[in-house]
Amino acid sequence: MIRTPSIRGTTGFALAKVCKSHRVNVATILAEVGLHVGQDMLLAELWEQDGLRGGELAVRLNVEPPTVTKMLRRLQTCGLVERRQNPDDARSFRVHLTDKGRALRDPVAHCWQRAEEKTLASLNPKERQTLHGLLTKIRGDFAPGSTGE
Amino acid sequence: MIRTPSIRGTTGFALAKVCKSHRVNVATILAEVGLHVGQDMLLAELWEQDGLRGGELAVRLNVEPPTVTKMLRRLQTCGLVERRQNPDDARSFRVHLTDKGRALRDPVAHCWQRAEEKTLASLNPKERQTLHGLLTKIRGDFAPGSTGE
């Protein structure tokens, strides 16, 4: 029997739709602090660990190097990050947050909380925890029981 | 108390990361049939219901009208869709699949199955069902042509 897959109605489709919705929510709220969606993710890596190389950022963000090149140029123009020479390797460079970039951490965190609340509005706390656990399991990450910090 | 939200480790962050990963998976596999990621979603709406207006596509895809304009121009150039005049309203138009566009349905469905398998590789069937249920519940908030907000 030839089971024509229904496309819509697959888990991947639902995931894509939820992702899109969440991205719109984040973008809308993030505009209030003057950031474009995507830039927050790069800054988040630097808030976690300052001074990463460009290539390391690409790997952690799961994007290609040219994407990092362009994003850094704009973030640098905005005065949020700066590049410093890497004494160990003249090919690469290290990206450091400016004071202005560091100052955005809490406002952006607040944006994310609001966007998350909007995206997950229809789930109760237990469902949210289940979802969180499944997502972290997909990521191959850990902390399945830890409720944030 | 001074609980500085950790940004990373939130459900929204995990969702964004999983979304990104899945999008990369879809993009990679979708390239085999000559589509860019995003075009599959537009075609999926037409596979579901042919002859939608441009604005209806924008609403269903949760994107802005200019995005639809550009995507349609490219899909039209590729010979996948065609525009037809709307006799009821000369401002708008209706988008119809070509035979070539219709023929992509099953190949794309297969791409999605593969991408989904890759994205959800670490989940067992029961976990996948749970995830599917949660995503569907989230979508229930804004999917059924509701007022959205």
Place this chain on the structure above:
DNA sequence: TAGAATTACTTAGCCGGCTAATTAATATCC
């Protein structure tokens, strides 16, 4: 050690997205 391969990043150009401003057609109101 000189040349070849590899690595790290940039450039150019495209596509999916967005906002702001514009155009054309329809609907509304005086």
Place this chain on the structure above:
DNA sequence: GGATATTAATTAGCCGGCTAAGTAATTCTA
């Protein structure tokens, strides 16, 4: 009916993404 508002779609320009191709520095290798 004519002026006005509203709606549907487009254009222009930007940002986040990509691939392909190029450049410069490092490493490998003969």
